[in-house]
Amino acid sequence: MFGxxxxxxxxxxxxxxxxxxxxxxxxxxxLPVAPDDHRLPEQDxxxxxxxxxxxxSLTERPAWQSLQQHFETHHDLQLxxxxxxxxxxxxxxxxxxxxxxLDYSKNLVTAETIDLLLKLAEECGLRKRINAMxxxxxxxVTENRxxxxxxLRSTAGTxxxxxxxxxxxxxxxxxxxxxxxxxxxxxxxxxxxxxxRIRHVVNIGIGGSDxxxxxxxxxxxxxxxxxxxxHFVSNVDGTDFSEATRGMDAAETxxxxxxxxxxxxxxxxxxxxxxxxxxxxxxxxxxxxRHFVAVSANVAEVVRFGIDIDNVFGLPDWVGGRYSxxxxxxxxxxISVGADNFRSMLEGFRAxxxxxxxxxxxxxxxxxxxxxxxxxxxxxxxxxTAMLPYDQYLKRLPAYLQQLSMESNGKSVTMDGxxxxxxxxxxxxxxxxxxxQHSFYQLLHQGTTLIxxxxxxxxxxxxxxxxxxxxxxxxxxxxxxxxxFGSTERPAVSGSTGHQLNAHRYIAGNRPxxxxxVEKLTPATLGALIALYEHSIFTQGAxxxxxxxxxxxxxxxxxxxxxxLPEFENNGISPAVHDSSTEALIGxxxxxx
Ligand code: F6P
Numbered sequence: 106m107f108g109x110x111x112x113x114x115x116x117x118x119x120x121x122x123x124x125x126x127x128x129x130x131x132x133x134x135x136l137p138v139a140p141d142d143h144r145l146p147e148q149d150x151x152x153x154x155x156x157x158x159x160x161x162s163l164t165e166r167p168a169w170q171s172l173q174q175h176f177e178t179h180h181d182l183q184l185x186x187x188x189x190x191x192x193x194x195x196x197x198x199x200x201x202x203x204x205x206x207l208d209y210s211k212n213l214v215t216a217e218t219i220d221l222l223l224k225l226a227e228e229c230g231l232r233k234r235i236n237a238m239x240x241x242x243x244x245x246v247t248e249n250r251x252x253x254x255x256x257l258r259s260t261a262g263t264x265x266x267x268x269x270x271x272x273x274x275x276x277x278x279x280x281x282x283x284x285x286x287x288x289x290x291x292x293x294x295x296x297x298x299x300x301x302r303i304r305h306v307v308n309i310g311i312g313g314s315d316x317x318x319x320x321x322x323x324x325x326x327x328x329x330x331x332x333x334x335x336h337f338v339s340n341v342d343g344t345d346f347s348e349a350t351r352g353m354d355a356a357e358t359x360x361x362x363x364x365x366x367x368x369x370x371x372x373x374x375x376x377x378x379x380x381x382x383x384x385x386x387x388x389x390x391x392x393x394x395r396h397f398v399a400v401s402a403n404v405a406e407v408v409r410f411g412i413d414i415d416n417v418f419g420l421p422d423w424v425g426g427r428y429s430x431x432x433x434x435x436x437x438x439x440i441s442v443g444a445d446n447f448r449s450m451l452e453g454f455r456a457x458x459x460x461x462x463x464x465x466x467x468x469x470x471x472x473x474x475x476x477x478x479x480x481x482x483x484x485x486x487x488x489x490t491a492m493l494p495y496d497q498y499l500k501r502l503p504a505y506l507q508q509l510s511m512e513s514n515g516k517s518v519t520m521d522g523x524x525x526x527x528x529x530x531x532x533x534x535x536x537x538x539x540x541x542q543h544s545f546y547q548l549l550h551q552g553t554t555l556i557x558x559x560x561x562x563x564x565x566x567x568x569x570x571x572x573x574x575x576x577x578x579x580x581x582x583x584x585x586x587x588x589x590f591g592s593t594e595r596p597a598v599s600g601s602t603g604h605q606l607n608a609h610r611y612i613a614g615n616r617p618x619x620x621x622x623v624e625k626l627t628p629a630t631l632g633a634l635i636a637l638y639e640h641s642i643f644t645q646g647a648x649x650x651x652x653x654x655x656x657x658x659x660x661x662x663x664x665x666x667x668x669x670l671p672e673f674e675n676n677g678i679s680p681a682v683h684d685s686s687t688e689a690l691i692g693x694x695x696x697x698x
Contacts, residue, residue: 168225203456203633222476245654254428284444298392310363313426315339320505341371355386367403453632475644492535503535
């Protein structure tokens with residue numbers, strides 16, 4: 106189905122149906138340069154990162170070149186044939202860890218492809234990179250930080266040293282502090298200012314300070330305490346706050362303000378609105394003490410905001426926002442499911458961490474999934490990847506994984522600051538099955554784009570209504586089979602238009618997918634699943650030799666928005682500041698607002 110076109114410019118081999126578009130979009134080109142007045146004085150990465158004159162070496166590596174040759178001879182692999190030739194393929198191309206079964210047999214690979222990908226991992230020093238992360242080396246080079254979300258799930262006896270200090274006791278002290286608050290709120294010991302017990306918990310944060318808590322709450326809703334409801338306010342659009350708090354009694358509401366930096370504009374605007382909303386009802390600034398807690402690395406700012414220092418849950422600088430779900434950012438999750446379930450979730454994370462660190466690469470789930478992602482991204486030219494959980498509780502997982510992948514690996518320079526001459530992260534998107542089947546799956550089956558998919562399913566339902574779960578899982582298995590093998594027979598359509606109709610109805614198949622099958626959605630299996638994706642994304646970043654742990658790309662837009670605000674306040678555009686499009690749009694907005 107997918108022919109190839111060789112672009113010859115070092116971006117790997119592109120898909121035929123879109124090769125014109127791909128070839129033009131992916132010519133190596135100069136990175137956009139911000140006008141001088143848009144530069145961020147303290148955040149100019151070029152100023153901080155030593156620029157190495159050496160060209161990036163990934164595409165020159167022997168394993169990469171072998172993969173390129175291998176792709177040229179194997180790009181037309183047919184899944185039907187691969188399965189026919191090897192009756193045990195479905196068993197052979199599978200691996201298992203931490204309660205997760207990975208079937209990767211429906212991928213456009215042979216055993217040789219996997220061997221070459223594994224060689225690439227070795228050549229790229231993946232093992233060394235993994236050890237560097239787990240050992241607390243400062244692998245986030247542009248921010249000079251260790252990357253230790255894995256330490257958040259380590260057992261009490263473990264030693265992880267950062268700047269000469271074992272950080273594990275701090276991790277466990279924080280878990281104790283979180284448990285105390287969570288159990289006080291759940292039991293009704295924590296009372297609001299007027300003596301009422303808390304019934305509503307509102308998490309205010311954005312990005313990693315929202316997506317993780319919101320996803321985990323939804324995913325573990327089955328384990329959530331009855332009588333407490335949870336809301337997540339992230340958007341600075343006032344609608345988010347207004348709808349979340351509509352009709353709520355402030356005397357029964359606890360706000361958790363989550364912001365690692367405590368400078369994120371959206372979160373601060375929402376937090377101030379929350380304080381006003383609370384005081385409008387409770388009429389005493391002392392009430393803030395009983396209705397606001399915060400999670401942040403910036404304790405001074407939290408206290409300046411007016412939150413009691415005892416109600417501040419710290420966040421170390423070695424935890425990145427999108428990797429912070431196991432830190433105090435998970436406070437709302439712990440209040441929702443209780444400390445024991447939260448600790449089970451950490452155990453699931455830990456099981457996958459240990460597997461990633463110790464399992465041989467050919468049986469290592471995150472490594473295999475990461476390498477397959479590289480295979481499609483860099484050799485087939487896939488530009489997106491779809492996450493398809495067949496579980497309503499995981500409806501927010503695609504959005505969570507989107508930040509995890511795209512903010513981590515949406516980079517254009519190597520660790521040394523040299524522009525890459527190969528693709529990095531694909532766009533990551535998705536939605537729960539079976540709903541997606543009735544909207545976007547059409548393109549997955551018959552569109553001109555190759556979109557590798559991850560199906561995620563559970564053998565046992567948490568809500569086993571008669572007929573539902575078998576039907577749901579039949580759909581999951583049917584979809585991965587239909588993508589892989591297409592129409593088993595050409596539909597018979599009679600009449601004069603029959604021939605054309607056949608062409609429209611025919612499904613060619615040969616579209617790749619992974620299937621992750623888990624016995625049951627529990628806190629532990631959720632933890633293992635998230636850690637699996639964290640480490641798969643790490644693997645991809647290691648192959649691409651990029652820094653998966655910074656996010657400088659989001660800064661410019663923040664600065665520009667801040668600069669515009671005074672114009673809005675003064676109701677006038679500053680002359681000669683904007684391009685003509687932005688100027689016209691602001692002018693229209695000011696006129697019509
Ligand atoms: O702007 C991007 C970002 O920095 C994300 O990386 C982060 O998860 C989010 O904003 C929120 O940041 P903070 O927790 O500091 O408010």
